[in-house]
Amino acid sequence: MKIKLFYDGALVDVEFPEGVVLLEPKSPAILSDHQVRANLIRAFNDSPVSFSGKKITLVVNDATRRLPTWKILEILTELIPASSIDVLVATGTHRAPSDSELDMIFGPTRRAFDGRIFIHDCRDESNLTHLGYTSRGTPVDVNKRLARAECLVCINSVEPHFFAGFTGGRKSLVPGLAGFTTTVLNHSYAKYEEAKSLNLDTNPVHCDLMEAVRLLDKTPIFSIQLVTSCDGGIAGVFCGELETSFQQGVACARRVYTVAIENKYDIVFAVGEPPLDMNLYQLQKAQEHGAEAVADDGILVVVGACSEGTGSDYFIKLADDYPTPNSALAPNAMSDNRFGIHKLIKTARRLRKIKIRYVTKIDDKIVRKVYYEPGKSLQATLDEAIAQKGHGARIAILRDACLIVPVV
Incomplete structure (x- = not known):
């Protein structure tokens, strides 16, 4: 089934298997x-x-x-x-x-x-x-x-x-x-x-x-x-x-x-939407929220074009001192108070339980430097995730993931 996902200022068709779940909160009453x-x-x-x-x-x-x-x-x-x-x-x-x-x-x-x-x-x-x-x-x-x-x-x-x-x-x-x-x-x-x-x-x-x-x-x-x-x-x-x-x-x-979920999923697409998809610094919000819906050993796909690039060089440069997720979980990282260190530590913690892919316009080398795996496109990244988790994988989409939080 084709589902439109927001990416780079447009809605992009992605072919998902039947049974994909849209994680959406109930629409609130709007004040006049x-x-x-x-x-x-x-x-x-x-x-x-x-x-x-x-x-x-x-x-x-x-x-x-x-x-x-x-x-x-x-x-x-x-x-x-x-x-x-x-x-x-x-x-x-x-x-x-x-x-x-x-x-x-x-x-x-x-x-x-x-x-x-x-x-x-x-x-x-x-x-x-x-x-x-x-x-x-x-x-x-x-x-x-x-x-x-x-x-x-x-x-x-x-x-x-x-x-x-x-x-x-x-x-x-x-x-x-x-x-x-x-x-x-x-x-x-x-x-x-x-x-x-x-x-x-x-x-x-x-x-x-x-x-x-x-x-x-x-x-x-x-x-x-x-x-x-x-x-x-x-x-x-x-x-x-x-x-x-x-x-x-x-x-x-x-x-x-917030959106209540009964079970976690094998594959979750966490889609960042404007204005928080503008850069990698802001897009990590989608990662942290989307990860809440991913089962252990599952795959999280974070989506956001990041048209303004990284948004901050601080945490990118810190990765020179902490080149691997394990190094970001070492005691010296927790005592490091430099700006942006929390981004590396939070990602490293997530990677202990799940895999994380990012679909962005940012150079693959930068994406890998901060512990993410780059995805080639929305469709290709989904197809690769299904190949890894199997055709019976439980799949969910979290739109506006920088703001929406799944709660088990």
Whole structure:
């Protein structure tokens, strides 16, 4: 049976055997524009945060999140004059958004913020302020505009995240507006097995982030946390205090982004979709989620063109020091806090139980360097997997695998 898989900006036909299973969560109810508007206005009017006479600092996601930020901005600028708002784009360690990506983020509201949109640069130390340290010793350095804000409004998306548990909430401030050193130290906890999708309570990355954000305790924050469907519709909007609205968003995201499975599969295709298929750094999210559905000795096929390449050279270069999966599981790797080491360690852990193939446009040598086996094409990789596992192999497809998490 032919099934269309997203790859390199197009839907590609792949011939799967009969009986292939599509792992898809139930479609959530989508809020109408009227409902989104009513929820936001009600929460704004009920908020204890005083906006009157204050310069507002608005924090928005960059282009690596699938979020209709502009829809919220259209409502927000009716409640707060755009002239009293400065906007910080929370890029974390990502590159700055392009001009077309800024159009996508701001939509028709972009002109209203002309001259007041500031792109965070985590490596510009002259634009950072030190707030203190977390109990784990992470130095908390943040954008000066964030530290000096009289009042903060944050627009976030809440989705599963492969080592922070969930995106959203605290993440747009730290690491979104943090210095590079802060992010490196926080992300060093991603090496631990508790740092995984859906887990918050015992997740060292999340716990460290929460401590970091609490150092901004004197800054009034009005939080807008959105949960979107795979099609981009808004399934939930939660507003108010940062931690409370984030936890409400998490509860909704667990329903929207998880799919229950009774058994694991011999072959799983984990398909990354825009914008998280843009590079290898982001695509590993599909690997970590797809692997949850693969039986021991099974084959995981991760699909994403990675049109922007690796997205980060850090973990690619680290593979020079850790050339094999076994070397990435050695004690010295766990004590190595260099940026990106968690990617090698997580992949090495997966390879103890399953085989991993990547279908991308990236050079095969680079793919192999970070422990993956390159696939020639979608169809060829499927055919090879069936040849290895047999024609009776149980096969599943996980679409939007950077966000959807199978749960046994």
